[in-house]
Amino acid sequence: MARKHAAEQLLRLDNQICFAVYSAAHAFNRVYKPLLDRLSLTYPQYLVMLVLWERDNVPLKTIGERLFLDSGTLTPLLKRLEAAELIKRTRSTEDERQVLIELTAEGEALRDKAKSVPQSILAASACSVGELVAMKDEIVALRDRLNAVLGE
Amino acid sequence: MARKHAAEQLLRLDNQICFAVYSAAHAFNRVYKPLLDRLSLTYPQYLVMLVLWERDNVPLKTIGERLFLDSGTLTPLLKRLEAAELIKRTRSTEDERQVLIELTAEGEALRDKAKSVPQSILAASACSVGELVAMKDEIVALRDRLNAVLGE
DNA sequence: TCACATTTAATTGTCCGCAATTGAATTCGC
DNA sequence: GCGAATTCAATTGCGGACAATTAAATGTGA
Structure with a gap:
């Protein structure tokens, strides 16, 4: 096969x-x-x-x-x-x-103490802010479509 | 400002x-x-x-x-x-x-009973297989970079 | 007004997820 | 071969997640 x-x-x-x-x-x-x-x-x-x-x-x-x-x-x-x-x-x-x-x-x-957290995460992600924002937007869009199905 | x-x-x-x-x-x-x-x-x-x-x-x-x-x-x-x-x-x-x-x-x-599950998820995702595969690959790559940081 | 439905939190029970510890089995260094 | 370090699973304890139920407050319609 x-x-x-x-x-x-x-x-x-x-x-x-x-x-x-x-x-x-x-x-x-x-x-x-x-x-x-x-x-x-x-x-x-x-x-x-x-x-x-x-x-x-x-x-x-x-x-x-x-x-x-x-x-x-x-x-x-x-x-x-x-x-x-x-x-x-x-x-x-x-x-x-x-x-x-x-x-x-x-x-x-x-x-104030929390302000430095996102920077550390950004570093660990090891990619550009632009790429991360693009991914984030795609994932949020997917999440919202899934949630929309649940709302039916 | x-x-x-x-x-x-x-x-x-x-x-x-x-x-x-x-x-x-x-x-x-x-x-x-x-x-x-x-x-x-x-x-x-x-x-x-x-x-x-x-x-x-x-x-x-x-x-x-x-x-x-x-x-x-x-x-x-x-x-x-x-x-x-x-x-x-x-x-x-x-x-x-x-x-x-x-x-x-x-x-x-x-x-056998589980075989139909992925198709249902695909439908709920409301986007093409190609887009999903691309997203999945990006997310996996991100996950692996995060896990790599943890392994240091 | 008064029954009825709706909204909102809280509670209970079950199942993850993981850190920390324990204990047993195995492997390694010498 | 023997003591020490390592590996692996199990356990304990705590903090989410969420379904289902309960209870109280509010809103609605006849």
């Missing part, structure tokens, strides 16, 4: 884009780990802080929409950030269903 | 390739879920099965190297696959430190 059936080829690990993305996510996580250890943050916690550094005092829901995470993930994570005194959780007075997340002074201050 | 300082821009969530990869991995996982539910597999379990369908009777270590996972992840996962009677775990007679993983007849048979 000159070539295997297409369905067989698609089952091969090395042909699957999802595994490429999956394993790249883990590789990123491992590169981030020592950098974030210095901030005493995990990667998902760092993502939450990025959201808050852009806009403070937002409901849990909004953070979840931004990061594609639900309350089952965020509630315990935010409690740990509160225990670390980086954020405060308070019920909204207008809508008591909502929990508003607010940075503490300490949480704000951490932003 | 005409434009913000570069370090500030790099801290923005939308500018981070790692978040693109992270969120794309989750989106893939959510698309895979209903497909894999029919096989009673989780995504990491599906990855292990892909490895075994390519080559059977391999040590745990080899599976870990292929998937970039360690024994802390694989040992319980493989025990669940064994409980589901898809694989068998046996100590190697030549080197008793190794655990060899072998498909059962049921595990082999599942391959």
